[in-house]
Amino acid sequence: MSIRKRRKDGSASPPLDPVAANGLLDRRALLGRGIVIAGAVTTGASTALTSAAAEPLTNGPWSLAPGVPIPPYGQPSKFEQKVVRTLSNPKLEPRGSAARTPHHLLNGTITPNGLHFVIARGGETEIDPDKHRLAIHGLVKQPMVYTLDALHRYPMVSRIWFVECGGNSAPLYSKEPIQANVQALHGLCSCAEWTGVMLTTLLEEVGVDPKAKWFIAEGADLPTMNRSIPLAKAMDDAMIALYQNGERLNPANGYPMRLLLPGYEGNMNVKWLRRIKLVESPVMAINETKQYTILRPDGKAWQFFFPQEVKSFITHPSPGLNMKGPGFYEISGISFSGNGRISKVEVSADGGKSWAQAALQAPVLSKAFTRFRIPWNWDGRTAILQSRAMDEAGNVQPTREAFIAERGPPRGTPNVAAFTMEHCNAITSWGINDKGEVSHVYA
Amino acid sequence: MSMREMLALATGLALGLSVADAADAPRFGQPITPADLAPWDISIAPDGAGLPPGSGTSAQGAKVYAERGCALCHGEKGSGGPSGPLVGGGPLNSTDRDPVKLIGNYWPYATTIFDYTRRAMPWQQPKTLTDDEVYALTAYILALNKIIGENDVINAETLPKVKMPNRDGFISKYPDKH
Numbered sequence: 001m002s003i004r005k006r007r008k009d010g011s012a013s014p015p016l017d018p019v020a021a022n023g024l025l026d027r028r029a030l031l032g033r034g035i036v037i038a039g040a041v042t043t044g045a046s047t048a049l050t051s052a053a054a055e056p057l058t059n060g061p062w063s064l065a066p067g068v069p070i071p072p073y074g075q076p077s078k079f080e081q082k083v084v085r086t087l088s089n090p091k092l093e094p095r096g097s098a099a100r101t102p103h104h105l106l107n108g109t110i111t112p113n114g115l116h117f118v119i120a121r122g123g124e125t126e127i128d129p130d131k132h133r134l135a136i137h138g139l140v141k142q143p144m145v146y147t148l149d150a151l152h153r154y155p156m157v158s159r160i161w162f163v164e165c166g167g168n169s170a171p172l173y174s175k176e177p178i179q180a181n182v183q184a185l186h187g188l189c190s191c192a193e194w195t196g197v198m199l200t201t202l203l204e205e206v207g208v209d210p211k212a213k214w215f216i217a218e219g220a221d222l223p224t225m226n227r228s229i230p231l232a233k234a235m236d237d238a239m240i241a242l243y244q245n246g247e248r249l250n251p252a253n254g255y256p257m258r259l260l261l262p263g264y265e266g267n268m269n270v271k272w273l274r275r276i277k278l279v280e281s282p283v284m285a286i287n288e289t290k291q292y293t294i295l296r297p298d299g300k301a302w303q304f305f306f307p308q309e310v311k312s313f314i315t316h317p318s319p320g321l322n323m324k325g326p327g328f329y330e331i332s333g334i335s336f337s338g339n340g341r342i343s344k345v346e347v348s349a350d351g352g353k354s355w356a357q358a359a360l361q362a363p364v365l366s367k368a369f370t371r372f373r374i375p376w377n378w379d380g381r382t383a384i385l386q387s388r389a390m391d392e393a394g395n396v397q398p399t400r401e402a403f404i405a406e407r408g409p410p411r412g413t414p415n416v417a418a419f420t421m422e423h424c425n426a427i428t429s430w431g432i433n434d435k436g437e438v439s440h441v442y443a
Numbered sequence: 444m445s446m447r448e449m450l451a452l453a454t455g456l457a458l459g460l461s462v463a464d465a466a467d468a469p470r471f472g473q474p475i476t477p478a479d480l481a482p483w484d485i486s487i488a489p490d491g492a493g494l495p496p497g498s499g500t501s502a503q504g505a506k507v508y509a510e511r512g513c514a515l516c517h518g519e520k521g522s523g524g525p526s527g528p529l530v531g532g533g534p535l536n537s538t539d540r541d542p543v544k545l546i547g548n549y550w551p552y553a554t555t556i557f558d559y560t561r562r563a564m565p566w567q568q569p570k571t572l573t574d575d576e577v578y579a580l581t582a583y584i585l586a587l588n589k590i591i592g593e594n595d596v597i598n599a600e601t602l603p604k605v606k607m608p609n610r611d612g613f614i615s616k617y618p619d620k621h
Contacts, residue, residue, distance in 0.1 A: 095566075121563070150472065201469075202472070293544075300614055302616045
């Protein structure tokens with residue numbers, strides 16, 4: 001074994017012996033510890049961890065001349081043009097559009113506004129903010145209309161919350177593992193800091209009739225998309241969001257205002273919000289009857305399945321991000337739960353036979369992305385990576401086997417963009433072959 | 444600024460805050476009457492509340508379906524196109540193929556057909572159909588699915604009484620049941 005450990009404070013370092021099969025290391029092993037990994041891991045394969053000597057350094061042209069003027073609105077480097085959403089409907093044919101977040105090309109927990117996932121029924125709605133109105137009516141003492149300027153006069157709060165489409169990860173409900181990357185499989189979830197007015201602030205002003213048990217939220221988009229939401233959620237933590245990561249909402253994410261129902265199915269977080277009607281019972285809109293209902297094996301369907309349940313997936317490595325030879329890697333990924341904070345994420349490198357606890361990157365916030373990381377010494381042989389998240393409510397991310405036992409076996413292998421199942425949160429498996437290629441597998 | 448001025452300012456701030464505390468919560472909404480709100484109040488409950496005056500039959504609906512180019516997306520007689528069919532749908536507990544959720548085999552409420560057509564169709568020109576046209580298209584779709592008769596009239600009274608085949612096919616997960 002030629003891994004040397006060195007700590008500046010001289011205290012004992014966690015062992016660098018694997019804590020689970022196939023080379024998973026203690027989550028604390030390499031965190032801020034001045035670790036030096038040198039030489040080779042004695043696995044039989046050629047596993048030199050130090051590269052060939054570096055070439056002599058020279059000045060690049062960017063060091064020998066001025067750059068370009070600073071743009072008024074900064075864009076990512078021109079070398080990052082591949083970091084984009086994938087579009088299901090780029091020519092805006094008469095159907096819905098999906099834009100998926102490239103999780104394999106991002107890190108951290110906050111999704112840039114231009115890369116936040118989108119599902120839209122009628123394209124990106126362009127709304128003149130001065131002409132937009134929010135009406136609140138129905139079972140209230142005084143129906144009211146709010147301008148955007150008026151909403152800016154109320155106390156605001158900022159919260160970091162994920163939003164996940166009810167149909168995210170649907171391609172995993174398939175007979176055969178669909179060969180696609182993490183963007184195609186899990187790209188319909190994102191996380192941002194949202195700033196706005198809590199819905200309770202406005203409900204206090206209009207006065208809630210005690211008969212009201214639900215509210216209908218409706219957008220100003222093509223189908224005036226509407227959903228029924230329990231009033232209890234409004235009283236709990238619903239927000240009328242005006243800002244996304246510090247700037248006004250992105251047009252595709254509801255400019256100038258949207259509803260945020262932290263942890264609840266994405267579709268309920270109505271974008272381009274223009275109307276809230278308090279009612280006694282659900283309105284039975286298309287998106288709570290035909291769509292976003294979960295057909296069970298017995299032919300009955302779950303309706304009003306609101307929280308997005310505990311989930312995690314590994315983004316690094318993942319399909320398309322192949323290994324570059326044996327040695328040290330950081331496995332990292334995203335975890336979240338619509339039922340609160342993530343309490344623990346475990347990672348397996350042997351298809352779920354043995355597990356090691358991953359480090360959770362602070363801050364670990366309720367109903368927000370939590371990045372997990374764990375060091376891994378890959379020996380160059382085949383491995384199957386999995387992650388398994390738990391939340392503070394005690395929910396554990398199910399195995400694929402357990403998920404299918406509840407939902408029934410998939411009947412076919414659908415198109416990767418199809419939505420044959422909703423609320424899919426089973427464990428994802430990445431297979432790594434001895435060439436270091438990563439693929440989607442079932443384990 | 445002298446200490447005295449600072450104290451005066453602090454006192455003023457404190458007074459200002461106490462006035463704000465004593466006042467009601469901020470109120471910046473503008474009251475609106477139900478009549479002024481009506482153009483946006485398009486919700487239709489499954490019991491029919493909110494359905495407008497007007498009526499239509501399947502024959503009238505077939506005419507609107509042709510005139511408004513519905514077949515471009517939904518096919519002749521709702522048989523299917525880029526936006527999927529409006530008729531058909533097999534058993535929902537099939538074990539050999541993924542069931543397709545369609546109006547005839549899945550939708551629990553007929554009012555949802557009227558509601559969605561009125562708010563969202565046709566895709567290129569939503570909210571341009573008259574209420575009579577929406578009733579007629581609803582009748583046409585229901586008749587194509589053999590849920591109502593060819594000559595049945597659909598209006599605010601008859602539509603909520605249409606019992607959809609899968610009316611009892613749903614189980615609410617809210618509040619969560621375990």
